Amino acid sequence: MRTQVCHGRVIASIVGCTALVLGVTGTAAAHAQHRETARQVLGANDGWGSYGTGTTGGAAADAAHVHTVTDWAGFKAALADGGSAPKIIKVKGVIDADGPSCDSFQAPGYDFDAYLATYDPAVWGRDRTLDDEPDDSPEGLRRASAANQDAYIKATVPANTTIIGVGRNAGFHGASLQIKDVDNVIVRNLAFESPLDCFPQWDPTDTADGNWNSEYDSAVVYNSTHVWMDHNTFTDGDHPDSTLPSYYGRIYQQHDGELDVVKGADYVTASWNVFEDHDKTILIGNSDSASTAAVDRGHLKVTFHHNLFSNLVERAPRVRFGQVDSYNNHFVAKDGYGYSYGIGLESQLVAQHNAFTLPDGIGAGTILKRWNDAPLTADDNYVNGRRVDLIAVHNAEVPTEILRSGAGWTPTLRTRIDPARAVPAIVDHHAGAGHLH
Numbered sequence: 001m002r003t004q005v006c007h008g009r010v011i012a013s014i015v016g017c018t019a020l021v022l023g024v025t026g027t028a029a030a031h032a033q034h035r036e037t038a039r040q041v042l043g044a045n046d047g048w049g050s051y052g053t054g055t056t057g058g059a060a061a062d063a064a065h066v067h068t069v070t071d072w073a074g075f076k077a078a079l080a081d082g083g084s085a086p087k088i089i090k091v092k093g094v095i096d097a098d099g100p101s102c103d104s105f106q107a108p109g110y111d112f113d114a115y116l117a118t119y120d121p122a123v124w125g126r127d128r129t130l131d132d133e134p135d136d137s138p139e140g141l142r143r144a145s146a147a148n149q150d151a152y153i154k155a156t157v158p159a160n161t162t163i164i165g166v167g168r169n170a171g172f173h174g175a176s177l178q179i180k181d182v183d184n185v186i187v188r189n190l191a192f193e194s195p196l197d198c199f200p201q202w203d204p205t206d207t208a209d210g211n212w213n214s215e216y217d218s219a220v221v222y223n224s225t226h227v228w229m230d231h232n233t234f235t236d237g238d239h240p241d242s243t244l245p246s247y248y249g250r251i252y253q254q255h256d257g258e259l260d261v262v263k264g265a266d267y268v269t270a271s272w273n274v275f276e277d278h279d280k281t282i283l284i285g286n287s288d289s290a291s292t293a294a295v296d297r298g299h300l301k302v303t304f305h306h307n308l309f310s311n312l313v314e315r316a317p318r319v320r321f322g323q324v325d326s327y328n329n330h331f332v333a334k335d336g337y338g339y340s341y342g343i344g345l346e347s348q349l350v351a352q353h354n355a356f357t358l359p360d361g362i363g364a365g366t367i368l369k370r371w372n373d374a375p376l377t378a379d380d381n382y383v384n385g386r387r388v389d390l391i392a393v394h395n396a397e398v399p400t401e402i403l404r405s406g407a408g409w410t411p412t413l414r415t416r417i418d419p420a421r422a423v424p425a426i427v428d429h430h431a432g433a434g435h436l437h
Contacts, residue, residue, distance in 0.1 A: 037436065038066075038088050038164050042186070042228045042269060045413050047303025047325065049269030055226040057162035057186030061086040068166070072097045072175075076155055084159040084182070091190060092166045098174035099152045102198035107144035114138050119202050121248055126204040139201070146199040146215065153195055153216060154178050157185055165189035168434035172218075173237070180222040188230045191433040192218040193237035194278065197254045202247075211250055217257040221265045223295075231436040233274040234258035240277055255279060257315070261302055261322075262286040264295045268302040274432035276310040285320030288345045288372070296321040297346065303413065304329055306423075308431045309340065318342030318371070324349045325411040328418050330427040331356045331367070339369035341376075348407045349376040351390070355423040356383045364388050365397025377407040382420045 042055040049055045058065070065087040067078035078089045099105065115138040117123070119130065133139035153174055157163070159182040165171060171191030179185050197214035204210040218234050221227050236255060245252045258275050260283040261268055275281050285296045300322025309316040310332040317324065319342060331340050331354065341351060356367060364383045367390055368376075378390040391405050418426055429435075 038090060038162060040186075042230075043415060046415050047269030047271065047305060047413050048267045048301040048323075049226055049228045049303065050413055051226075051267045051301070053184075053226065055184060055186060055228045055267075055269070056160075057184060057228070058086040058088040058160055059162065060160070061088045061162075066090070068092055069095070071095060072155075079155060079157060079161070086160040087158075088162045088164070090164055090166050091170045091172075094169065094171050094173060094191070095175070096173045097153050097155070097176075098196070099149070102149075105145050105148040105152065105198055107141050107148065109136075110141040110145045111138070115142060115202075116247060119204070121204060121210060124204060126208070126210055129203060129205055130201065142199050142201065146197075146201075149198050150215070156180065157187075158182060160184050162186040162188070163190065165191070165433055165436075171233070171433060175218065176216045177219040178222065179219065179224045179227055181224060183225045185224065185226070186228045186230070187219065187232060188228075189232065189433050189436040191233040191235075192258070193235060194218055194239070194255050194258060196239050197256070200252060200254055209250060210248060212247070212253045214253050214256050217260045219259050220257075221259075221261045221268055223263045223265055225266045227265075227268045229259065229268070229270040229273060231272045231431070231433060233276070233433040234278070234281075235274075235276045236278050241279055253279075257281060257283050260284075260286065261300060262296075263292075264299045266299045266301050270302065270304050270307060272306045272427075272431045272435070274308045274310065275312060275316065276308070277312075279313040281309070281312050281315045282317035283315055284317045284322050284324055284347075285344065288320065293321070293345070300324070303411075305414070306418075306427050306431060308332070308427050310334075312337070312340075314338040314340075314369070315342055316340045318344060318369075319347040319349050320344035320372075321346045322348065323407075323409055325413070326351045327353045327411075327414065328416075328420075328423050328427070329354045330424045333358045333362055335359075337362055337366070340367050342369045342371050343374050343376055343403060345372040345374065347372075347374045347376070348409060349374075349378075350407050350409070350411055351376065351378045352380050353417060353420045353423070354381045355420050355427075356381065356388075357424065358384060363393075363397050364390065365394045368394045368403060370394075370398075370401040370403050373404070375404040375406045375408060377405065380420055382423075385421065387420075
């Protein structure tokens with residue numbers, strides 16, 4: 001056996017030298033690929049997020065503003081470093097953002113049993129809210145406790161930021177990302193387990209029976225522009241609604257949305273994500289009020305493509321005002337399904353080339369839900385492998401909520417369009433965290 005010096009190492013043969021060269025090259029290529037993924041930008045014409053200046057996140061970050069984080073404090077510190085200077089934050093492992101426990105957020109004097117006794121509908125009634133309750137009341141102490149949790153679990157994302165998971169097991173438990181009043185943010189390859197609101201508020205006037213209302217979306221895009229959400233997974237995880245108790249005969253709802261786009265936000269692309277096991281999933285525009293309309297009208301331009309919506313109840317998404325393009329998504333309904341697309345005030349939804357998998361007993365007419373009179377375009381959609389006119393079947397099955405056809409605009413910011421029949425196989429195998437290539 002002859003030896004040879006290769007790159008400073010003595011090896012057994014020329015075959016070994018070749019292997020070493022390939023190994024070194026492969027390692028370098030792997031590192032280069034990881035760096036390149038962290039600096040990827042949204043491609044041209046890839047949905048509304050590519051409009052105008054496009055979405056580049058922290059691609060231009062210098063070495064001093066590239067961080068790898070493993071805990072909640074480190075993540076918040078990385079977000080704050082450098083203000084709006086381009087930054088890349090790599091999340092390694094699963095970060096717990098829940099805090100020590102719900103008890104740790106309680107304001108002195110707060111007592112849930114006292115809350116239940118005070119606002120029991122048999123005592124309080126159902127015709128007035130709790131909004132005017134003083135600070136030392138059970139509701140006031142609930143508000144103070146909620147403020148403590150709010151400060152802990154919310155993380156403010158600055159402009160020109162990329163947040164990306166490392167590998168196949170990266171994400172957050174109980175985090176609420178606040179993409180608020182900024183431009184140019186990318187969030188990729190992260191698994192989000194929904195925040196659990198420790199202190200939901202009772203509203204006696206919400207429906208005839210009252211309701212528990214919670215806060216904290218996994219991510220909210222609020223008055224922000226050029227946002228790309230890609231290859232993420234959103235789920236209730238270990239705390240589905242089925243595990244939550246009931247009080248006053250209503251579920252003690254501790255979940256809000258998985259992704260909301262509100263308050264004049266614009267130019268958002270959500271691609272290759274998984275949204276699963278949740279109730280109120282995605283809200284585009286959060287109110288019909290005149291003040292909200294003044295902010296949202298002409299905005300809320302969002303694209304959804306190649307996402308998996310599985311075992312959801314509703315809002316995938318519910319749309320007000322915005323020009324929303326939804327194509328090549330797969331919707332899988334299970335028990336408890338309400339609807340997928342909510343048609344709201346002045347919405348202009350285009351839903352094309354999507355696939356729906358419905359179980360026996362759920363009709364295709366439930367896919368669309370009319371909340372307000374607004375036209376939509378719904379073409380080339382398949383239900384259980386067969387092409388279905390969603391508007392026609394809805395109008396036939398729900399004649400009291402007639403929908404009009406024709407959204408009034410034609411999407412042009414699209415890249416890859418797959419045949420609707422092929423969407424389940426493509427999306428189910430490639431969407432979500434851990435599938436980013």
